[in-house]
Structure formats: C-alpha cells, structure tokens
Amino acid sequence: xxxIVVPIYFDYASTLCYIAWRIVRxxxxxxxxxxxxxxxxxxxxxxxxxPGQVLxxxxxxxxxxxxxxxxxxxxxxxxxxxxxxxxxxSELARQAxxxxxxxxxxxxxxxxxxxxxxxxxxxxxxxxxxxxxxxxFRQALENRVMEPQLxxxxxxxxxxxxxxxxxxxxxEFPLIGIQSKGTMxxxxxxxxxxxxxxxxx
Numbered sequence: 001x002x003x004i005v006v007p008i009y010f011d012y013a014s015t016l017c018y019i020a021w022r023i024v025r026x027x028x029x030x031x032x033x034x035x036x037x038x039x040x041x042x043x044x045x046x047x048x049x050x051p052g053q054v055l056x057x058x059x060x061x062x063x064x065x066x067x068x069x070x071x072x073x074x075x076x077x078x079x080x081x082x083x084x085x086x087x088x089x090s091e092l093a094r095q096a097x098x099x100x101x102x103x104x105x106x107x108x109x110x111x112x113x114x115x116x117x118x119x120x121x122x123x124x125x126x127x128x129x130x131x132x133x134x135x136x137f138r139q140a141l142e143n144r145v146m147e148p149q150l151x152x153x154x155x156x157x158x159x160x161x162x163x164x165x166x167x168x169x170x171x172e173f174p175l176i177g178i179q180s181k182g183t184m185x186x187x188x189x190x191x192x193x194x195x196x197x198x199x200x201x
Contacts, residue, residue: 003034004195006188007169009157011042012090013049013083015063015076018111020166020178022072025104027181031188037103038153039087042165043080045154051082051118069180074111081110082118084150089123091146092137093130101130171195 010017024035042049055076063076086106093102105126109115116122120141127137160174168175170191
C-alpha cells in the first residue's frame with residue numbers, strides 16, 4: 001500500500017499552521033503518510049482575521065499555549081498577514097509540480113525570515129528559486145487564476161466542519177488544531193494503522 005494521504009486545511013497567515021508544518025515535516029517521514037495541504041484564507045472565514053488587524057489577546061494566548069505544549073519556538077506577527085497571494089501561489093506551485101519546496105519556502109520565509117508574502121514580487125522570487133517560470137507565474141498570480149481552487153478548498157473545509165486551521169482530516173473526522181509532537185504521533189499512528197488494516201495493540 002502506498003502512502004496514505006492526510007488532507008490538512010491551512011493558511012500561511014496562521015502561526016498555529018506554521019507550528020503544524022514544523023511537526024508534520026518530522027512525522028510524515030517517521031509515519032510514512034502524505035500531507036495534502038489545502039489552503040483556505042482565514043480572512044474569508046473570520047472578520048477578526050483580516051489582513052492588518054492586530055492579533056488579539058485571545059489569539060496571542062492560544063499561540064503561547066501551543067508553543068509551550070509543542071516546544072516549537074516562534075514569534076507570531078503583530079498583525080494578521082495578507083496570505084491570499086501566497087495561497088494562490090501555492091496552487092500554482094502544485095500545478096507546476098513543486099508544491100513542497102515552494103510551501104516550505106513560504107512558511108520558512110514568513111515566520112523565520114520575516115518576508116512579506118503578500119508581495120507578488122517576493123512570491124515570484126520564491127517561485128523562481130523553486131524552478132517555476134517567473135514571468136508566467138506573475139501573470140497567473142495577477143490574473144488570480146487559482147482563486148477558484150481556494151474557494152473550492154473552503155467549501156470542502158466548511159462541509160467537513162473545519163472551523164479552525166489547521167484541520168487534519170482523518171477520514172471523515174476533522175482534527176482541529178495542533179498538539180504536541182507526541183500526541184500528534186499517537187493520533188496519526190492510530191489512524192494510519194486503522195487505514196492499513198494493522199492490528200491495534
């Protein structure tokens with residue numbers, strides 16, 4: 001049996017999604033599953049998450065709790081990031097067959113390097129670094145050709161009651177949020193064993 005695909009609804013604007021990305025990168029090799037990252041702009045779901053708005057006390061407290069639980073150190077941005085261009089760009093990267101490298105570059109650039117991922121110029125540089133044709137990429141981004149795919153992702157997420165991001169789809173069951181590496185390993189390992197028909201201890 002090949003690797004089992006685990007869809008994950010996410011947004012580059014979310015610090016919790018960055019933490020999830022860090023943990024998933026380690027666990028996907030260890031547990032031999034394939035994460036299918038499906039971008040959904042948080043700003044389409046919540047009026048409190050619009051680009052430029054200050055990260056509220058509730059959001060900051062939630063991030064601090066998750067950082068403490070997971071041990072993944074990250075400094076959240078002071079304001080919500082405009083991630084729409086980056087999410088459309090990631091779908092262009094998927095189409096070009098370089099999703100993983102582009103996706104990794106965006107998360108790393110956003111939270112580790114402080115890059116402005118709302119900038120088409122910055123995204124085009126990342127696209128070129130991952131092997132995409134820069135001119136074609138910029139034209140497709142300007143024409144928003146991948147926005148319909150993001151809207152499709154949102155409809156899927158809504159249908160599965162993915163009310164927060166990240167949301168891991170374990171079959172028909174949405175696992176919302178991110179927990180410690182040990183907890184995620186246990187939950188995912190149990191799900192994958194069931195899917196593979198392995199005996200449960």
